[in-house]
Amino acid sequence: FTHSVPNALSGGFKYVPKNNRLRIQMAQATQMTGLLGADGVTPVPTPVWGYGELGQDVTWPGRTIEIDTADDPLEITWANQLHNVPHLLPVDTSLHWAYSMHGYGRNSIGRNGVPVVPHVHGGHNDSPFDGNPEYFFSPAWAVRGPRWESRKYYYGGPDWNQVAGMNWYHDHALGITRLNVYAGLAGFFAVRDAADTGRPDNPPGLPADPYELGYAMQDRMFRSSGELFYPAFPGDPFYADFITDEGAYLPDDRFPGGGPTALAEFFGDHMLVNGVIWPKASVESRQYRVRLLNGTDSRFMRLRLKVIPGGAGNPTATDPAAGYPLPFYVIGSDQSLRATAVRIDEIDFAPGERLDLIVDFKEVPAGTRVIVENLLGDAPFGGELPAAEDLFPNRRTDRVMAFDVELPFNSSRPDTQIMDGSHLGGGVNVADAVRTRRLALFEGTDEYGRLQPLLGTAEPVTDVQGNTVNGTLAWHQPITENPGLGDTEIWELYNATGDAHPIHVHLVHFEVMNRQRFRADLVEQPVEQHNGSQGSGFRLENIKTIGRENAPAASEQTRRDMVMALPGEVTRIRMTFDKPGRYVWHCHILSHEDHEMMRPFHVGPGPY
Numbered sequence: 319f320t321h322s323v324p325n326a327l328s329g330g331f332k333y334v335p336k337n338n339r340l341r342i343q344m345a346q347a348t349q350m351t352g353l354l355g356a357d358g359v360t361p362v363p364t365p366v367w368g369y370g371e372l373g374q375d376v377t378w379p380g381r382t383i384e385i386d387t388a389d390d391p392l393e394i395t396w397a398n399q400l401h402n403v404p405h406l407l408p409v410d411t412s413l414h415w416a417y418s419m420h421g422y423g424r425n426s427i428g429r430n431g432v433p434v435v436p437h438v439h440g441g442h443n444d445s446p447f448d449g450n451p452e453y454f455f456s457p458a459w460a461v462r463g464p465r466w467e468s469r470k471y472y473y474g475g476p477d478w479n480q481v482a483g484m485n486w487y488h489d490h491a492l493g494i495t496r497l498n499v500y501a502g503l504a505g506f507f508a509v510r511d512a513a514d515t516g517r518p519d520n521p522p523g524l525p526a527d528p529y530e531l532g533y534a535m536q537d538r539m540f541r542s543s544g545e546l547f548y549p550a551f552p553g554d555p556f557y558a559d560f561i562t563d564e565g566a567y568l569p570d571d572r573f574p575g576g577g578p579t580a581l582a583e584f585f586g587d588h589m590l591v592n593g594v595i596w597p598k599a600s601v602e603s604r605q606y607r608v609r610l611l612n613g614t615d616s617r618f619m620r621l622r623l624k625v626i627p628g629g630a631g632n633p634t635a636t637d638p639a640a641g642y643p644l645p646f647y648v649i650g651s652d653q654s655l656r657a658t659a660v661r662i663d664e665i666d667f668a669p670g671e672r673l674d675l676i677v678d679f680k681e682v683p684a685g686t687r688v689i690v691e692n693l694l695g696d697a698p699f700g701g702e703l704p705a706a707e708d709l710f711p712n713r714r715t716d717r718v719m720a721f722d723v724e725l726p727f728n729s730s731r732p733d734t735q736i737m738d739g740s741h742l743g744g745g746v747n748v749a750d751a752v753r754t755r756r757l758a759l760f761e762g763t764d765e766y767g768r769l770q771p772l773l774g775t776a777e778p779v780t781d782v783q784g785n786t787v788n789g790t791l792a793w794h795q796p797i798t799e800n801p802g803l804g805d806t807e808i809w810e811l812y813n814a815t816g817d818a819h820p821i822h823v824h825l826v827h828f829e830v831m832n833r834q835r836f837r838a839d840l841v842e843q844p845v846e847q848h849n850g851s852q853g854s855g856f857r858l859e860n861i862k863t864i865g866r867e868n869a870p871a872a873s874e875q876t877r878r879d880m881v882m883a884l885p886g887e888v889t890r891i892r893m894t895f896d897k898p899g900r901y902v903w904h905c906h907i908l909s910h911e912d913h914e915m916m917r918p919f920h921v922g923p924g925p926y
C-alpha cells in the first residue's frame with residue numbers, strides 16, 4: 319500500500335459540463351498504476367483505454383460525471399477514437415460479438431477500429447441512449463450496430479433517475495464488453511437530489527466533500543513490461559489453472575486454432591482502486607462516506623475493515639493474522655439511501671454492485687492503518703479455485719487498499735454523527751405487481767464444449783414471434799420478456815447453476831423481495847448458437863420451493879439495479895417498467911454476459 323489513490327468524488331476528478339453538454343472520447347493512453355517492471359524497482363507505464371473530454375487526456379477510470387435529479391438534461395456525445403489501434407487484449411472471435419453479427423462479417427478491428435457503446439449502468443435511460451450491446455459504433459460512426467440510433471445521448475431531466483444514487487458508466491459492446499472494460503472503459507456517474515446533495519447541507523447529515531470518497535475496485539494482470547494481460551492462449555500463465563484444471567473449459571485441441579478463447583471467469587492477481595495497485599488513502603480522525611464500485615470481471619468480495627495498530631510502520635502490518643475488525647455503517651447501495659443506517663462487520667460485494675458506507679476513523683487510535691480486506695478467495699462465489707496469494711505469495715488479492723489515519727483534524731468542518739439506526743429517509747417502495755415471470759439461470763455448453771452460462775425461462779412461454787419456448791435461450795433468440803408499458807412485475811430468478819451470479823436489469827430500479835431454496839429436475843435440451851450450430855442447455859421441470867423466504871441483506875434494502883442470485887435459490891425482485899423499447903438483462907460477470915448470459919427484453923408494443 320504505497321501509492322496514494324485519487325478520490326473519484328473530488329473536484330479534480332469530475333467533468334464540469336458546459337451548457338449541459340459533454341463530449342467524451344474513448345481513446346488509448348498510458349497510465350502509471352504503481353506497477354514495477356521486471357527489475358522490481360522501475361515503475362513501468364501501462365497502455366490503457368480511457369474516457370476523457372474530447373481534445374483532453376483520457377483516464378482509467380474515466381472522470382466522474384455528476385448530475386442533479388432536479389437539473390436540466392445532460393447531452394453526451396460519445397466519440398470513439400479507438401482507430402488504428404489493435405485491441406489491447408486477445409479478442410475471441412468465436413463468440414457472438416459486434417463484428418460477427420449478420421452483415422458485419424467483413425469488418426475487423428484492424429480495418430474498422432474497435433466497436434464500443436457506452437452504457438450508464440443504473441440510469442433510467444431512454445432505450446436509444448441505454449447502451450444496448452447491439453447499438454455499438456466504430457470510430458467516426460463508420461460502422462454502426464444493427465440497432466444504432468443516435469450520435470448524441472440524453473440523460474437527466476425530471477423523468478430520469480428521480481433519486482440520488484451511484485451509477486457508473488462502462489462499455490457494453492456485444493461480445494467484447496469484458497475486454498473493453500478490462501482495458502479501462504469505466505467510470506462513476508453520481509446522481510444527487512435534495513436529500514443527498516453531496517454538500518455539507520445535506521438533510522441526512524452525511525459526510526460531504528472532501529469527506530466523501532469514491533473508489534472503483536478492479537483486479538488485473540500485467541506483463542512485466544507493463545501491458546495488461548489476459549490469459550487466452552494455451553500455455554499462458556493461469557490459462558491452465560483457470561480452464562483445464564477447473565474441468566469447465568476446453569482442452570487446447572478442442573478449440574479451433576488453439577485460441578484465443580474467452581475465460582469462464584477472470585480473476586486478476588493485482589487489486590487496483592481507481593487505477594492504482596494496492597493503494598492507500600490518508601484520512602482524518604472522523605467519519606467518512608465511502609462509495610465503492612465492484613468493477614471487476616468476476617470477483618465477488620466479502621469486505622471487512624481490519625485495524626493494524628501502530629500503522630504502516632508496524633512490522634505486523636503485513637501479518638495476515640494481526641489486527642482486529644472495525645465495524646462500519648451501511649447507508650445505501652446501488653440507488654438511494656436506506657431508511658436507516660445499520661452497523662455491520664462485513665459485507666458482500668458482487669461485480670457491478672455499489673456500496674454506500676460510513677467509516678468512523680475516530681473509533682481507532684490516531685496513527686492506525688485500516689486495511690480493506692476481501693475474505694473470499696479467487697473463485698466464482700461457491701466454487702473453488704486457487705487464490706492468487708497461494709500461487710504468488712507476494713500478491714495478496716485478499717487485501718484491496720489501506721487507510722492511514724494520519725491527517726490533522728480540520729476543526730472548521732464539524733464531524734458528522736451517523737449512528738446505528740440514524741434516519742436517512744431512503745428505502746424502496748415498488749407498486750403491487752400485475753404479473754410474475756419465472757426465469758432461470760443455467761450452465762450449458764457451447765458448440766466447442768466450453769462452459770456456457772445462459773439465461774432462460776423456468777416455465778413454457780410464448781415469445782413475441784409466437785413460438786413456445788422453455789429453458790435456456792441465447793441472446794439472439796426472440797424476446798420472451800415483454801412487459802406492458804407502466805406494468806409492475808415480479809421476476810423470480812431460479813438459479814440452476816452451482817455458482818452465484820450478479821444479475822443486472824437495465825432501465826429499472828427494483829426491490830429485492832426475498833430468496834428461497836428450490837428443487838427441480840434439470841432436463842437437457844439443445845441451445846441454438848449465434849452461428850447456427852448447437853450447444854447444449856436445459857429446462858427446469860417439477861420446481862418445488864423449500865423452506866422459508868429469506869429477507870434481503872442490509873445493503874439490499876434500497877432501490878437496486880443488481881441482485882445476487884445464489885445457487886439453488888429463487889431470488890424474487892419487483893420493478894416497474896415505465897419506458898418503452900428494447901433493454902437487456904444479464905449476469906454482470908462480464909465473462910458471462912459476453913458468452914450468452916444476457917437477454918434482451920422489450921417494454922410495450924413492438925416492433926421488436
Ligand code: C2O
Pocket residue numbers: 437439488490670822824902904906
Ligand atoms: Cu453494468 Cu448491462 O451493465
